[in-house]
Amino acid sequence: MRKGFTRRPAPDAPAVHAKNYITPGGLERLKDEHHFLLTKDRPAVTEVVAWAAGNGDRSENADYQYSKRRLRQIDGRIRFLSKRIEAAEVVDPEAPRSAQAQSRAYFGATVLYADATGAERKVCIVGTDEVDLNRNHISWVSPLGRALLKSAEGDDVMLRAPGRTEKLTILEVRYERIDVEPFREPVGSVAEAREPSRRRS
Numbered sequence: 001m002r003k004g005f006t007r008r009p010a011p012d013a014p015a016v017h018a019k020n021y022i023t024p025g026g027l028e029r030l031k032d033e034h035h036f037l038l039t040k041d042r043p044a045v046t047e048v049v050a051w052a053a054g055n056g057d058r059s060e061n062a063d064y065q066y067s068k069r070r071l072r073q074i075d076g077r078i079r080f081l082s083k084r085i086e087a088a089e090v091v092d093p094e095a096p097r098s099a100q101a102q103s104r105a106y107f108g109a110t111v112l113y114a115d116a117t118g119a120e121r122k123v124c125i126v127g128t129d130e131v132d133l134n135r136n137h138i139s140w141v142s143p144l145g146r147a148l149l150k151s152a153e154g155d156d157v158m159l160r161a162p163g164r165t166e167k168l169t170i171l172e173v174r175y176e177r178i179d180v181e182p183f184r185e186p187v188g189s190v191a192e193a194r195e196p197s198r199r200r201s
Helices: 024-053 062-086 099-103 143-148 190-200
Strands: 020-022 088-090 109-114 120-126 137-139 156-161 164-175
Touching (some): 024 062, 109 143
Antiparallel strands (some): 109 120
């Protein structure tokens, strides 16, 4: 290789440990999924891998190849969830807070605002693992979440999103229970498929 194309490796950048703020319902959802993968889905897929391994040449065994790939996906998801749960900092929207904190939008707030046309929208500021646009649950680190943080009723804030800037007027800030969609076992999962056979045995 020519010397002009060699490059001394850059030193590792210091790790950034972002706080994983989350509501009680959001943490419960992560734990439920983690428990399902660890105690139901993974054992079921492991069973299929063991069965498929005994069916001839593994390199040409579609059941074996698929199940091994699925097992790697499950293990990756379990590691991800474990880290998110370990780093979680639970913030309860219903917890008591000072009058000043109660009047401003922080993590866990439910905010009603109006855009420049007068159209109103209510959103809940939640963690990155809890985003649900169907429920108007937005991340606290999203452009809208950042624009609303620390705002109070009557404030005008600027939403700076890719390709546009928009003025929003805060109409109301309150703190109440935020219902997070609970974890549900995926339809058609290997664990679900094997459950009837366990009940029959």
